[in-house]
Amino acid sequence: MIKDITIGQFFPGKSIVHRLDPRMKIILTGIYIVLLFLAKSIFALLVGIIFMIGAFIISQIPIRLMLKSIKPIVPIIIFTAVLNLFFITTGELLFQFWIIKITTDGVKTSVFMVVRIICLIIGTSLLTYTTSPIALTDAIERILSPLKKIRVPVHELSMMMTIALRFIPTLIEETDKIMSAQKARGADMETGSLIKRAKALIPILIPLFVSAFRRAEELAMAMECRCYHGGEGRTRLKQLCTAPRDFAALFVTALFLIGVIIINRIFS
Amino acid sequence: MSFLYARNITFSYINDFDENESAKKTTVFRNLNFAVERGEFVAVLGHNGSGKSTLVKCFNGINIPEEGDVIVNGYNTKDEEHLLDIRQSVGMVFQNPDNQIVATIVEEDVAFALENMGVEPKEIRRRVDDALKTVGMYEYREHAPHKLSGGQKQRVAIAGILAMRPSCILLDEPTAMLDPNGRKEVLKTIKMLNKEFGVTIVLITHYMDEAAQAERVVVMDSGEIVMNDTPKKVFSRVEELKNIGLDVPQVTELTHMLIDEGVSIDSEIITEDECVEAIRALFN
Numbered sequence: 001m002i003k004d005i006t007i008g009q010f011f012p013g014k015s016i017v018h019r020l021d022p023r024m025k026i027i028l029t030g031i032y033i034v035l036l037f038l039a040k041s042i043f044a045l046l047v048g049i050i051f052m053i054g055a056f057i058i059s060q061i062p063i064r065l066m067l068k069s070i071k072p073i074v075p076i077i078i079f080t081a082v083l084n085l086f087f088i089t090t091g092e093l094l095f096q097f098w099i100i101k102i103t104t105d106g107v108k109t110s111v112f113m114v115v116r117i118i119c120l121i122i123g124t125s126l127l128t129y130t131t132s133p134i135a136l137t138d139a140i141e142r143i144l145s146p147l148k149k150i151r152v153p154v155h156e157l158s159m160m161m162t163i164a165l166r167f168i169p170t171l172i173e174e175t176d177k178i179m180s181a182q183k184a185r186g187a188d189m190e191t192g193s194l195i196k197r198a199k200a201l202i203p204i205l206i207p208l209f210v211s212a213f214r215r216a217e218e219l220a221m222a223m224e225c226r227c228y229h230g231g232e233g234r235t236r237l238k239q240l241c242t243a244p245r246d247f248a249a250l251f252v253t254a255l256f257l258i259g260v261i262i263i264n265r266i267f268s
Numbered sequence: 269m270s271f272l273y274a275r276n277i278t279f280s281y282i283n284d285f286d287e288n289e290s291a292k293k294t295t296v297f298r299n300l301n302f303a304v305e306r307g308e309f310v311a312v313l314g315h316n317g318s319g320k321s322t323l324v325k326c327f328n329g330i331n332i333p334e335e336g337d338v339i340v341n342g343y344n345t346k347d348e349e350h351l352l353d354i355r356q357s358v359g360m361v362f363q364n365p366d367n368q369i370v371a372t373i374v375e376e377d378v379a380f381a382l383e384n385m386g387v388e389p390k391e392i393r394r395r396v397d398d399a400l401k402t403v404g405m406y407e408y409r410e411h412a413p414h415k416l417s418g419g420q421k422q423r424v425a426i427a428g429i430l431a432m433r434p435s436c437i438l439l440d441e442p443t444a445m446l447d448p449n450g451r452k453e454v455l456k457t458i459k460m461l462n463k464e465f466g467v468t469i470v471l472i473t474h475y476m477d478e479a480a481q482a483e484r485v486v487v488m489d490s491g492e493i494v495m496n497d498t499p500k501k502v503f504s505r506v507e508e509l510k511n512i513g514l515d516v517p518q519v520t521e522l523t524h525m526l527i528d529e530g531v532s533i534d535s536e537i538i539t540e541d542e543c544v545e546a547i548r549a550l551f552n
Contacts, residue, residue, distance in 0.1 A: 170414055222367065
């Protein structure tokens with residue numbers, strides 16, 4: 001059961017979206033978020049939706065994944081919708097019951113907010129669908145590298161992320177083994193109250209932590225044996241290089257941003 | 269001068285957490301001398317706690333001896349300035365392949381050492397491909413390491429060391445956690461590196477049949493080198509080996525039982541082929 005956990009949601013492919021420079025993809029995602037927040041009307045938001053759907057079609061990511069990414073935030077969506085529906089009291093009155101008033105403005109705003117959140121989640125999850133975690137880490141390291149000048153340990157942070165990503169499957173496997181071992185000795189993890197079940201986790205977590213520390217020690221030694229001495233003077237096997245397609249993508253995204261600004265002007 | 273040379277070295281572990289004053293310092297070995305020539309294939313035997321891992325870790329500057337010197341390719345391991353040169357020329361492979369793979373993609377992991385050394389990206393690519401081809405893992409270069417078998421992971425770890433182009437590889441029980449097939453794969457790779465590429469090999473092992481394939485066998489017991497000879501000579505001392513808690517290869521044990529029964533057979537047999545040959549000769 002524990003094997004079902006997937007880290008990252010990378011969906012390998014060879015589309016142009018997959019092949020874009022990960023740094024550029026992070027920047028484009030940033031522009032897309034700005035675009036969504038600039039949009040003041042549902043028409044302007046439509047531009048964002050078109051952009052998002054277009055990107056999804058080009059990336060050849062199945063629709064089911066797109067829907068899957070919304071699933072965990074459904075409660076937030078409902079919460080936002082209800083909040084806007086009940087607390088905006090301007091506009092024409094549609095329905096009244098006790099102290100609850102529902103108005104046209106309330107309906108409009110809540111629809112607008114819901115669409116905006118859905119666009120935000122689907123659009124940004126496209127980044128993680130089309131970029132492998134390792135490429136993302138790499139891109140983040142390079143985008144943040146100017147911060148090295150003010151002594152932010154950028155290389156160390158990205159190294160930690162890489163190692164964490166590398167060891168998640170190993171530790172999951174290990175948890176599975178420890179759980180089986182404890183079950184074989186009569187540990188009960190599935191019944192009882194919440195507190196009882198939480199307590200039952202202790203005999204799993206302690207061996208897991210001990211082994212994680214032991215692994216860390218060995219890994220550190222193995223890294224030292226392979227001449228690791230921090231980020232100084234390090235080169236990379238895969239160099240990130242921006243291709244013309246990256247600038248083309250930037251150009252298209254910028255056009256959509258301008259589109260949103262123009263539509264905002266027209267409808268204001 | 270020998271390629272690896274330990275002169276009168278003493279090494280102790282310090283345990284600051286121990287309440288007992290006298291238990292704080294555990295001396296593993298005292299005034300030990302040991303040398304390995306360029307291109308040799310040396311196997312180190314000894315039961316747990318005999319100091320074999322500690323000794324081998326002295327050869328790439330992971331352990332620095334308290335007294336005495338370790339000279340690697342002309343550099344003293346105490347010399348911080350040349351530590352990276354030493355580590356580059358003497359690579360080390362550990363027991364658990366999971367704990368020595370750093371990256372999430374095979375080729376990225378093989379490239380790790382080269383990235384640390386600051387090699388040009390194009391040269392890294394070339395060396396990574398070469399190293400992966402040498403250990404026969406080239407087709408798996410884009411796989412995730414956790415999806416490989418134990419033997420494959422260990423070969424990736426060896427490739428990661430090999431990419432540095434070391435003149436010597438130290439292996440600390442590289443086959444202990446592997447299944448029989450994985451063991452065979454790894455041992456074949458080690459032997460090939462030694463024979464075809466002239467890489468000096470120091471192999472710590474618990475398996476006598478692996479040690480039998482080396483050119484020289486060193487047996488350690490409680491921090492001392494008690495035997496240091498060819499596998500044939502070492503394994504013919506069956507009684508002594510058993511006294512310090514070690515086994516001999518099964519075929520050696522068989523021939524010694526035959527000798528005890530009064531059969532005249534060569535006492536220095538260590539491989540199955542030799543044994544079959546000798547027994548066939550007996551019947552003729």
